[in-house]
Amino acid sequence: MPLPQPDLPEPAHPDVDSMLSRKFGKEVANYFSGSPLNRVSFLRPDHSFLSAALKHPSSTFLLFNKLEPLIKSPTALATATYAEVRPIIGDDPFEKTEEDLIKEYNSSQYVPQIVFLGLDEKHEGFVYKDWYKGQPWFAVDVTPTKSVTEAAEKLIAELTGRGLEFSKGRMHLSLPAQEAAVYAEARHLLDWNARNPYCAACGYPTMSVNAGFKRTCPPKDIALSVQNPERPPCATRTGISNLSFPRTDPTVIMAVVSADGQKILLGRQKRWPKYWYSTLAGFLEPAESVEEAVRREVWEESGIHLGRVVIHSTQPWPYPANLMIGAVGQAVPGGEEVHLGHDAELEDAKWFTADEVREALRVGTSGLGENAGPEYKEGGLRLPPKTAIANQLMTAVVNGFATGAPMI
Amino acid sequence: MPLPQPDLPEPAHPDVDSMLSRKFGKEVANYFSGSPLNRVSFLRPDHSFLSAALKHPSSTFLLFNKLEPLIKSPTALATATYAEVRPIIGDDPFEKTEEDLIKEYNSSQYVPQIVFLGLDEKHEGFVYKDWYKGQPWFAVDVTPTKSVTEAAEKLIAELTGRGLEFSKGRMHLSLPAQEAAVYAEARHLLDWNARNPYCAACGYPTMSVNAGFKRTCPPKDIALSVQNPERPPCATRTGISNLSFPRTDPTVIMAVVSADGQKILLGRQKRWPKYWYSTLAGFLEPAESVEEAVRREVWEESGIHLGRVVIHSTQPWPYPANLMIGAVGQAVPGGEEVHLGHDAELEDAKWFTADEVREALRVGTSGLGENAGPEYKEGGLRLPPKTAIANQLMTAVVNGFATGAPMI
Structure with a gap:
């Protein structure tokens, strides 16, 4: 049975009447973006804030077992309360300051x-320093392991007894948009x-410090020796090191149009279902602009030479840590011959007409493991669902992004 | 003396006549992008290729001592030959396959x-498998340390005897655009x-494997024990792990315009020279779209609420590993009041008229440690140079990016 396809989220501020909107069209908020939460990132080192938020009656917890979220069904996350997670995390993991916890590291x-x-x-309710209000959201790893094995197993038995379960695989693409964005943040961290x-x-x-957003290399570790816990010097302790902060890997994904704007280049990997194609994609490399990475990847994978590249929209992708940067690129005249012999990533790459892609967007989209819709006829082009930025890029192109028509 | 300001590079494919160019304007290729090199990334694991490229007469080497490049002057990198680096790297570090080198790891x-x-x-000359032609470029770390101390000190004495030097600090902003792009790739890696x-x-x-583009965690290490060199299992050895690949940190940087499009918000840090302002900027966080990160950072640093965000262009920034994603965002009506009390990053943030910014772009730009130009009058607004994407974003806005006028 195909999973239900969520609608794409609205942008955080649907200011349909701004000059930028009138000029560039409405913002495309891709799946996994559109979070309803204010991260108040500057409060993360503040354990008074975290401690009060954790214990507030409105506080809400997403639970993960081996990185899989607790769900009610494939279309709804389940949440837990402070009382439920307390046997695992303790009464107040933020009772001491971060500084003191680093000193006592073991x-x-x-x-x-x-x-x-x-x-x-x-949701009002919790208020901190007058300015910061709302329902606090946390994620907790309840994987049964080491000292929490027993407490975690007990909690999991209670939850599954109530009909909840820990999701398997990437079923999270069926969550409503705002839940998906909160899940993505939790999963990535x-x-x-x-x-x-x-x-x-x-x-x-x-x-882990900063409520999960930083890892620090403590200068002492009691596990080494209570009398002599000093560790060797570490470069991450002098100044700010990016190694201490979460990693996000920029990825480029691009709809490629022909020099005359009439055709779209799509590629396929061997492991995909028959007739299934998508836009090309790849990791941005060190010291490349997005525009250069798009041109390099397209040439390496397909042999096509691109000229102008325009960025369209972006999508967080928490498997495990990607930022998808969606672009549209146009082939230069004479640079449209497909050559698959450079990099062996694709099984095929070829040009489709805008009409073929438009029709496939209407009848041939689905998740990778699902069937296409009822109007799809065997042999027709199959494409990824609306939750994929690839779909949004192709939609933008058939709607005129690369021609004279309105862009979005 | 102010360093000479380089012109910005041309885009790799100046296809001024494409549909995307007619619609979106010419591509802005920011400083550190615009590399003349084809990375042929898929050839990096191929030691036959690397070995032949390394020893080809046209092969060219950038040298670095403690991450600082060898230069002729602040406006020109120096290069070295295979013969010169051979006492440090050996006759052929690519003689054995990557697989064999991993097996022999010590x-x-x-x-x-x-x-x-x-x-x-x-530059033709070196040819591999008919398709891949050109002058091979390498970077080599010649820092005098451990087993190469003597050879490196000798080479450095020879080079400095010829009037070359290893640059100090970030003088590389004065390099011609294409050299800067090659330097950025080398430095980042x-x-x-x-x-x-x-x-x-x-x-x-x-x-290090893949010619500097991958780090692998070998299953054996002869340094542990020749008889029993096995190491414990490691998660990076099963499947593909992003930990094995270079890290690039996405950063957002944004020109903020008022709801009526007439004013631009700029901020300043305490350590900057008097009267110096720039666009706001910050790191993208896990599971944020670029558009969301722009709105979050602007609110956290200045209290301004943004609606529509449009991405303008991107810039690699190798200090140490950033990708700057430049955007323009528009404040929502009623969301323009500056509040610096959330995050304490900025000393000030305020609205400037487009005319003030236009005039400062004409007379008040310079590098951070330099003097503004001869027409600058004390007390006037000072701004970053053309090599900074911040400057390009402000230029786009005063040229009409957020209004009805042509965009770029």
Whole structure:
């Protein structure tokens, strides 16, 4: 059964009448963006704030087991309360200051990961320093492991007894847009913390600070020796190091149009279903502009030479840590011959007419593991769903992004 | 003495007549982009290719000492030959396959970092598999340390005896545009390799592969024990891990215009010279679209509420690993009051008229440590130079990006 397709989210500020909107069209808010939360990032080191937010009656917790979220169904996240997570995280993990916790660091003690996601300002209730109001959202890793095994297993048994479950795979593409954005934030941060337990500069274990948004390399570790816990110097302790902060990998994804603007280049990977194509994509490399990365990737994967590149919109993609930067590029005259022999990533790449793509956007879209819609006829072009920025880029092109017609 | 300001580079394909160019204006290629090299990224694991390229008579080497490049002057990089770097890198570091080098890994042996930058296709000469032609460019770390101390000191004495020097600080903003782009690629990769000697997943030392574009966590290390060199399992060895690949941090930088499009918001940091302002900027966070990150950062730093955000252009920034994503955002009506009390990053933020900014772009720009031009009058607004994307964003706005006038 195909999963229900969510509508795309509205932009955070639907100011349809601004000059930029009149000139560039309405903003395309891609799936996984459009979060309702104010992250108040500057409050993350403030344990008075975090402690009060954590214990406020309106505080809401997303739970993850091995990076999979607790859900009610494929179309709804489940949430938990402070009372429920307390046996795992303790009464107040923010009772001491961050400074004191760093001083007492003991790498042999397991601390379940907590991430402060932000305040949902639609719901008043919790108020901090007059300015900051809303329902606090947190994510907690409840994976049964080490010192929390028993408490986590007990909680999981309670939750699953109520009919809740931990999702498998990427079913989260069926969540409503705003839930998907909150889930993406939680998943990206939990994954980054789990993936980076050691310091890449010195090899010693690091600890989570700033409510899950920073990992620091403490100068002492009681696990080494209570009498002599000093560690060697580490470059991340002098000045600010990007190694201490979450990583996000910029990725380019692009609709390629022919020099005359009439055709669209699409490619396919071998493992995809028959007749399925999508836009080309790849990681941006060090010291490339987005525009250069688009031209390089398109040439490497398809042999096409691009001229002008225009960025269209962007999409967070938490598998595990990507920022998809969507662009439209136009082939230069004489640069349209497909050559797949440089990089062996694609099984095929070819030009489709705008009409073929328009029709496939109408009848041939679905998630990768799903069937196309009822109007789809075997042999026709198949394309990704609206939740994919690839779909939004192709839609923009068939609606005139690269020609004289309105852009979005 | 002010450093000479380079002209901005031309886009790689100046197809002034494409539909996208007619619609969106000519592409702005910011400083540090516009590289003349074809990176042929898919050839990096191929040691036959690398070995032949390294030893080809046209092969060209940028040298770095503690991440500072060898220069002839602040406006010209110096290059070296294979014969000159050979005492440091050895006759052929690519003689064995990558697979064999991983099998023989010994973390106690120092291997000077080499990065393959790409082929300059303007110069034929080296040819590989018929398709790939040009002058090979490499970067080599010649910092005198460990086993290469003597050879490196000798080479450095020779080079400085010829009047060359290793640059100090960020004088590279005075390089011609294409040299700056090649330097940026080299610097970003050398810095990433130097900054990440250990595996963040398991804490063991890693080794450079793919000609400087990947770090792998070998399953064995002869330095542990010749008889029993096995290491514990590591998550980066199963499937593809982003930890193995260079990191680039997406950053947003934005010209903010008022709801009526007539004013521009600029901010200043305390450490900047008097009267100096620039656009706001900040790091994109996990699971944010660029558009959301722009709105969050502007609100956190200035209290302004933005509606529509449009991406303008992007700029690589190799200090150490940023991708600057330049945008223009428009305040919503009623959301224009400045409030500096959320995040304490800025000393001031205020609205300037388009005329004030236009005049300052004409007379008040310079590098941070330099004097403004001869027409500048004390007390007038000072702004960053054309090499900064901030300058390009302000220029786009005063030229009508956010109004009815032509965009670029």
